[in-house]
Amino acid sequence: MQWPIPNTHPHYFNHIAENAFLSLQKLYRERYPLLGEEESNESVLLFPIIQAGQFNIKEEEWVLQELFSFLKSFPDADRPILDLTSGYFSLYKPYQELILNTPNVDCRIVASSPKASYSTSI
Numbered sequence: 762m763q764w765p766i767p768n769t770h771p772h773y774f775n776h777i778a779e780n781a782f783l784s785l786q787k788l789y790r791e792r793y794p795l796l797g798e799e800e801s802n803e804s805v806l807l808f809p810i811i812q813a814g815q816f817n818i819k820e821e822e823w824v825l826q827e828l829f830s831f832l833k834s835f836p837d838a839d840r841p842i843l844d845l846t847s848g849y850f851s852l853y854k855p856y857q858e859l860i861l862n863t864p865n866v867d868c869r870i871v872a873s874s875p876k877a878s879y880s881t882s883i
Contacts, residue, residue: 779816
């Protein structure tokens, strides 16, 4: 992200950053509409989301809730598989609850090990 206002104090840029991120997402969504808005035979959807709670952007949370809501509507015969990755060793508690409490959705999880986030000085 390129910061256009260099004289903004670090303690007061959250609202400006929030608006910049939201504008970025809006531009992306206008350029690349979601599946369902146009005919597609693809079985994979990649949807970039921003998770930046410090800037009041929590897209990841509502996107995952909507995704699980959509997936649980599939009939048993078409049971979906959801692959999730996490840069942390554990999953956020509400995501654990979504996974465990959503029937008929198979979920594979790849999470980093504690050592992946550990750095040492040489």
